[in-house]
Amino acid sequence: MRVAPHILHVAQSVEGGVARVVTDLVAAQLAAGLRVSVACPPAGTLASALRAADRAVLPWEATRAPGHRLPGEVRRLARLVRGAEPDLVHAHSAKAGLAARLAVRGTLPTVFQPHAWSFEAADPVVARLALGWERFGARWAARVVCVSEAERRTGERRGVRAPWRVVPNGVDTGRFRPDGTRAVTASGPLVVCVGRLCRQKGQDVLLRAWPEVARRVPGARLVLVGDGPDARALRSAAPASVEFAGAASDAAPWYRAADVVVLPSRWEGMALAPLEAMACGRPVLVTDVDGARESLPPGAGRDCLVPPEDPAALARALTALLCDEPLRAALGVRGRAHVRAAHDLRHAADAVTDVYRELLGVPTAPVAGPNEGRKCIAT
Known part of the structure; x- marks a missing residue:
């Protein structure tokens, strides 16, 4: 009997765009037949949305910025990874990318998705440290997935040497659609x-x-x-x-x-x-x-x-x-x-699944029933 691979997403950002990307990816990947869980802080929009949809959440306490708490955060995440026994780890954004790569250190296929480079976001001193880390940490990423070709070029130009893949962001065009109404009445533009x-x-x-x-x-x-x-x-x-x-x-x-x-x-x-x-x-x-x-x-x-x-x-x-x-x-x-x-979400989710397939060395297979026509990877 073939068992679907287990993907562990790691995220520290529990609000905003990264949280939405992870939530959407998890839903699409479960629909495609993968086993999926998420390690993230237990409070915030991300964990709430995942629990509401009955998704597996592994509580991981982590602060937004690197600091003196980082060693403890890495140890806790390493324990979570050992307990979850994933086939592949997908880390999202700078902090989770740093902690996950330190926790796994290449022992499992690891995908890192910056969602914008940390060295662009910081003051000059922290930016130098962030750039140094991204250059060094790239050795522990089997793929670095960028959401735009420009993001990839920025990393390459700043000396990050990595096996790249560009997967443009996607959105749910069924949820986000015109409906002919104006939800807010405005007296002017x-x-x-x-x-x-x-x-x-x-x-x-x-x-x-x-x-x-x-x-x-x-x-x-x-x-x-x-x-x-x-x-x-x-x-x-x-x-x-x-x-x-x-x-x-x-x-x-x-x-x-x-x-x-x-x-x-x-x-x-x-x-x-x-x-x-x-x-x-x-x-x-x-x-x-x-x-x-x-x-x-x-x-x-x-x-x-x-x-x-x-x-x-x-x-x-x-x-x-x-x-x-x-x-x-x-x-x-x-x-x-x-x-x-x-930029349809289905295209983005399928492209990410193709990255997993390459790293795990397994073929795609059709999924019967309600998921017919989608991709599934199985071992």
Whole structure:
């Protein structure tokens, strides 16, 4: 009798994009016939979503940043790995990638997925340490899976030598879809920014740009959807036309309500929010960081891309979109078609499964019944 391989996902980030990617991958991989479990901190959106769906969660206490707790976190994770006896470990983002590779040290096939490089996110001292670790730790990754070709090039350019695979992010185009409704009633044009309130996502740049947008587009409103460490500072700097909606368990209604969805990130691998917004048929405006150009429909960069950390350019581009309804409608239609063709979650999940298949050296096999037509790997 053939037994399906056991995949252990390791994640420290329990909120935001990484949590959504892991949740979606687990669901798709279970549907494809794999055995799957997740080691992650027991509190937060990720563990709650997995438990609600009756998924296997292995509680792993870990802080967001490396520090004096790291040795204990690595020991606890090593015990979890030994107890779970996975065939393959898939570590997500910087902290889990560091801990998992130290815990496993190449004794099992290990996939590392940065979800944006840690050395781009830190101050200069920590950035040097993070880059040194990524260069060294690559020896313990059987594959490094990047979510964009730009993310891969950034790693390679900075001296990370690894066996690469690029798997663009995907979203559930059934969940994120146009439905013809506006969930939020607005007296004027509505701009929505969905993301963790932190330096990476650049909401401070957006707030510096917003007064010029509000001056040139009477009645325009901006809503920031999300929570995070910068919430208090951002609230104190925000004008009256900016609303803070807090974290949302489902951002789809906000996307559908928006006239434009904006994400002024300082760095990314490939952000999920613009993909989700385009899947809902909404135009997006993003900063030209890793993965941004690859996430947009061909030719959309002229209207949908601005340089990072440039409030004046951001204000001009937002104003232009808000003042051009036919362009917004056209971009929404093109964006939806592009995401369905290039960034459907099923395609991304199948591509990750193909990575596992290569590393485990087993063929794909069809799965009967409700999963017919999907891929399964079995030993």
